Amino acid sequence: MGGPLTRNLRSDALDNRERILDTARAVFAAEGMDVPMREIARRAGVGPATLYRRFPTKQALATEAFADQMNACVAVVDEGLTDPDPWHGLCLVIEQLCVLQARSRGFTAAFTSAFPHAMDLAAKREAALASLAELMRRAKDTGHLRPDVVLDDLVLMLMANGGLYATSTNARVAASRRFAALTIEAFRA
Amino acid sequence: MGGPLTRNLRSDALDNRERILDTARAVFAAEGMDVPMREIARRAGVGPATLYRRFPTKQALATEAFADQMNACVAVVDEGLTDPDPWHGLCLVIEQLCVLQARSRGFTAAFTSAFPHAMDLAAKREAALASLAELMRRAKDTGHLRPDVVLDDLVLMLMANGGLYATSTNARVAASRRFAALTIEAFRA
DNA sequence: AGCTAAACGGACGCATGCGTCCACTACCGT
DNA sequence: ACGGTAGTGGACGCATGCGTCCGTTTAGCT
Incomplete structure (x- = not known):
C-alpha cells in the first residue's frame, strides 16, 4: 500500500505525508468534500506546496484518505x-x-x-x-x-x-x- | 402571489421578471443549485444587475422559482x-x-x-x-x-x-x- | 562538522463568482 | 411627440480557491 515511492521519502517528508493524510481523513469526514486544499494544508501544519507535491489533485488525496x-x-x-x-x-x-x-x-x-x-x-x-x-x-x-x-x-x-x-x-x-x-x-x- | 410590488412594475420589467423565473426554474431543475447567478441572467437574456435588482439573493430567487x-x-x-x-x-x-x-x-x-x-x-x-x-x-x-x-x-x-x-x-x-x-x-x- | 540535495512554505499569478455603480435605453403619461 | 423616470446591462472592485515558482531550511551521508 502507498506504492514503492513512499519508502524513498525522507523522514520528515514521510512524517508530513502521514500528518496530511490523517488531517484529510478527519476533515473530509467532518466537513465533507468541499473543503479547500489549503485548509487541509493549514490544519496539517504544512504549506500548500507540500500538499500539492504529495497529492497533485484532491482526488488523489481523497483516494488515499478513504x-x-x-x-x-x-x-x-x-x-x-x-x-x-x-x-x-x-x-x-x-x-x-x-x-x-x-x-x-x-x-x-x-x-x-x-x-x-x-x-x-x-x-x-x-x-x-x-x-x-x-x-x-x-x-x-x-x-x-x-x-x-x-x-x-x-x-x-x-x-x-x-x-x-x-x-x-x-x-x-x-x-x-x-x-x-x-x-x-x-x-x- | 408575488406580492403587491409585482403590479407596480413597468411592462418590460415584468416581462423580464417572468423570463428570469422561467429560466431559473429550468436551470435549477436541470443543473441543480450550484449554478452561478450570472449564468441564469445570461440565459434569460438580461444583465446581472437586473437579476440582482429583482432577486437580491439566490435564496430569494429559488424561493419564488420553487x-x-x-x-x-x-x-x-x-x-x-x-x-x-x-x-x-x-x-x-x-x-x-x-x-x-x-x-x-x-x-x-x-x-x-x-x-x-x-x-x-x-x-x-x-x-x-x-x-x-x-x-x-x-x-x-x-x-x-x-x-x-x-x-x-x-x-x-x-x-x-x-x-x-x-x-x-x-x-x-x-x-x-x-x-x-x-x-x-x-x-x- | 560539513556538504549536498531533497524538502519546505511563503508568495505569486490566474480563474471564477459575487454584488454594485453609472451612463444609456425605452416605456408611459401628458 | 416628447419629456421624465423607471429600467437596463456592461464594467468595475472584491473575495476566494487553485496550482506553481523560488529562496530558504533541514535531513542524511561522509
Missing part, C-alpha cells in the same frame, strides 16, 4: 458472506455499510459523481458488489429475502442513504441506522 | 388525504412526492441545509407535514401501515430520496419510482 474505509467496507461484506445465515449476514452488511457511510461525510460523495476515474477503488467496489450479489442470492434461497429484489436495489438504497444530511455525526448515524432498518423491512419476504 | 412546485407538493398531500382508502392515498403521496423531487434537481437541496430561513415555504411545509401525519394515522387505523412507523420515518425516506443522483432526469425519476416502491414495502404492515 482507502482504509473502502477496505472496511470490503471487510464488512466479506464477513457477512461467512455468516451461516445469509439473511442475517445481509442484514448486518446493510446496517454496517449504512453506518460506515454516515460516519464519514465525504465518503459517499467521493464515489457517486465526483470521481469517475478512481480505478484503484473501483476495482474493490466491483469485487464487493460481486460478493454482495452472491450474498443476496443465498439469502433468497433461504426464503427470507424477497425474490424480486436485485443488486441494483441495494445499490439504490445505499446511494439514498448517502443523501441523509445532518449537522452532527451522531444524528447522521442514528438516521442511517433507522434507514437501514427500514431498508431491511423493504427487502424482507 | 413556489409552484411547493404548491404541487401540498396539492399532492391534500389529494392523498381525500382518498377513501388512506393506505392507497399514502402510497400515491409517497410515489408522487418522490417523483416531484426527482424531476427537479435543486428542489431537494434547496430545503435541506441551504435555506434555514425560508419562512415562506416553511409554513407550507409544516402544513403539508401535518396533513401527512393525519394521513398516516388513518392508514394505521386500516391496518395496512405498520404501527411503529412515524412521520419522521417518512421525512427520512424523502430526504434519502433526495440523495439519488443521476445525470439524466429520466434515470433519476426511474430510480425514485423504484425507491418509492421499496419505501412502501418497508411501511406495509
Whole structure:
C-alpha cells in the first residue's frame, strides 16, 4: 500500500505525508468534500506546496484518505458472506455499510459523481458488489429475502442513504441506522 | 402571489421578471443549485444587475422559482388525504412526492441545509407535514401501515430520496419510482 | 562538522463568482 | 411627440480557491 515511492521519502517528508493524510481523513469526514486544499494544508501544519507535491489533485488525496474505509467496507461484506445465515449476514452488511457511510461525510460523495476515474477503488467496489450479489442470492434461497429484489436495489438504497444530511455525526448515524432498518423491512419476504 | 410590488412594475420589467423565473426554474431543475447567478441572467437574456435588482439573493430567487412546485407538493398531500382508502392515498403521496423531487434537481437541496430561513415555504411545509401525519394515522387505523412507523420515518425516506443522483432526469425519476416502491414495502404492515 | 540535495512554505499569478455603480435605453403619461 | 423616470446591462472592485515558482531550511551521508 502507498506504492514503492513512499519508502524513498525522507523522514520528515514521510512524517508530513502521514500528518496530511490523517488531517484529510478527519476533515473530509467532518466537513465533507468541499473543503479547500489549503485548509487541509493549514490544519496539517504544512504549506500548500507540500500538499500539492504529495497529492497533485484532491482526488488523489481523497483516494488515499478513504482507502482504509473502502477496505472496511470490503471487510464488512466479506464477513457477512461467512455468516451461516445469509439473511442475517445481509442484514448486518446493510446496517454496517449504512453506518460506515454516515460516519464519514465525504465518503459517499467521493464515489457517486465526483470521481469517475478512481480505478484503484473501483476495482474493490466491483469485487464487493460481486460478493454482495452472491450474498443476496443465498439469502433468497433461504426464503427470507424477497425474490424480486436485485443488486441494483441495494445499490439504490445505499446511494439514498448517502443523501441523509445532518449537522452532527451522531444524528447522521442514528438516521442511517433507522434507514437501514427500514431498508431491511423493504427487502424482507 | 408575488406580492403587491409585482403590479407596480413597468411592462418590460415584468416581462423580464417572468423570463428570469422561467429560466431559473429550468436551470435549477436541470443543473441543480450550484449554478452561478450570472449564468441564469445570461440565459434569460438580461444583465446581472437586473437579476440582482429583482432577486437580491439566490435564496430569494429559488424561493419564488420553487413556489409552484411547493404548491404541487401540498396539492399532492391534500389529494392523498381525500382518498377513501388512506393506505392507497399514502402510497400515491409517497410515489408522487418522490417523483416531484426527482424531476427537479435543486428542489431537494434547496430545503435541506441551504435555506434555514425560508419562512415562506416553511409554513407550507409544516402544513403539508401535518396533513401527512393525519394521513398516516388513518392508514394505521386500516391496518395496512405498520404501527411503529412515524412521520419522521417518512421525512427520512424523502430526504434519502433526495440523495439519488443521476445525470439524466429520466434515470433519476426511474430510480425514485423504484425507491418509492421499496419505501412502501418497508411501511406495509 | 560539513556538504549536498531533497524538502519546505511563503508568495505569486490566474480563474471564477459575487454584488454594485453609472451612463444609456425605452416605456408611459401628458 | 416628447419629456421624465423607471429600467437596463456592461464594467468595475472584491473575495476566494487553485496550482506553481523560488529562496530558504533541514535531513542524511561522509
